[in-house]
Amino acid sequence: MRTDDLIKALDADARSTAMPLGSAWWIGAGAATVIAAVVFWLAIGPRTDIATAMYTTRFVAKFVFTMALAVSAFALIRALSTPGAATSRAATWMIAAPLLVAAAVGLELLSVPAADWGRRLVGSNMVICLTFIPLIGIGPLAVFLAVLRYGAPTRPVLAGTVAGVLAGGLAATFYAAHCFDDSPLFVATWYTIAIAILAALGALGGRLFVRW
Template sequence: MRTEDLIKALDADARSKAMPLGRAWWLAVGVAAVVAAAVFFMTIGPRPDFMAATHTMRFLSKFVFTVALGVSAFALIQALSIPGASSRHAKLWMLAAPVLVVIAVVLELFVVPEAEWGRRLVGTNWYICLTFIPLIGIGPLAVFVAALRYGAPTRPVLAGTVAGLLAGGLSATLYAAHCFDDSPLFVATWYTIAVLILAGLGALGGRFFARW
C-alpha cells in the first residue's frame, strides 16, 4: 500500500469513529479542565488577594500568555490528529504566545530599573512554579494523549509535544491565579521551563502511546 493510500485509510478511520474527532477533542478539553481544576483547588488554590490583583496589568498579562498558548496548541493538536490535514496556519499561530511574552518582557525592561531585573526574574516562588505547573498539567496531558489515540496522528512525537504544550497552557493558566510573581521576566523564564517539562513528557507519551 502506498503512503498516500495509507494516510487516506487512516483519515477515513479517524472520521468514522462513533464520536466525531472534533467533538472528542472538546470533550477531552472539558475533562482535562475539570481534572486540572480539581488538583489546583485541592493543593494551592488562588492567591488571597486574587480579586485585587485582577486590577493590575502585570497580573492580567500572565493570562494573556497562557491562554494564547492553550488556544493555539488546541488548534494545532486537532490538525495533527487528522492524517493529511494541513497544520501550517495552526503552526503559525503557535508563535502568538512567545511573541506576546517577548513584547511584555521588553516593556518591563523599559519601565523597571536595571537593578531590579534580576530580582524580578528570579522572583520568590520559582520552585513552586516548576513544581505545580507540571503537577497540575500531568492529568490533562494523559487525557490529551488518550485523545490522540482516538485520532490517527502521523507524527506522534510532534503531536505529543503539542499535547504537552496544551496541558501546559491549561495548567499555567490555573497556576497564574495563585502565583505572586507577576513580572513578565518571571513568566518568560519559569513558566516557560515548566511548560517545556510537560512538552517533553508529551513527546515521550506521543512516542510510546500515540503511534499507529
C-alpha cells in the first residue's frame, strides 16, 4: 500500500468517531481570531484616528487585501488537510490578494509623483509592522498547526506554509487597524515580508510537527 493510501485509510478510520475536520477548522479559526484580537488589543490597539481613517479608500483597501488573503488561504488549507481533496481551485484563488495589491500599487504609481514613491514605500512604521504582524500571528499559527495535526495532510511542509500565510493574513487584518501607513506601496512591501516570516515558521512547523 502506498503511503498516501495508508494515510487516507487511517484518516477515514479516525473520522468515523472523531469531530469532523470541517468543524475542527471552523473552531480553530474562531479560536485563532480570538487570540489575535486579544494580542492586538493588549499590545497596540487601533490607531487614534480610526474614526476618520475608515472613510478613506487606502485604509479600507488594506482590509480588502488582508481578508482576501486570509479567506483564500483558509480554503486552501482545509483542502490540504484532507487526503484526496482537490486543491487546484482553492490554490488558484490564492492569487486574488496579490493581484489586488498589484493593481493598487499600479494606481498609486500613476497617481502619486515619483518623488514620493520612496517615502510612501518606507513609511513610518515598518519596524512596528515587521514586529507586530508576526507577534499577533504566532498564536493563530500554533492553532492552525494543531488543526493540521488533527487532519492528515500529505504535504505537511506546504500545508504548514499555507497555515503561516493564513495566520499572517489574519494578523495583518488586525494590524491594519493600527497602521498609519495606508499606501499600497507600504502594504505590498512590509506586510508581505511580515507574512512571509509567518509562512516560513509555518513551513518549519509543518515539517517538525505535522508529518505523519
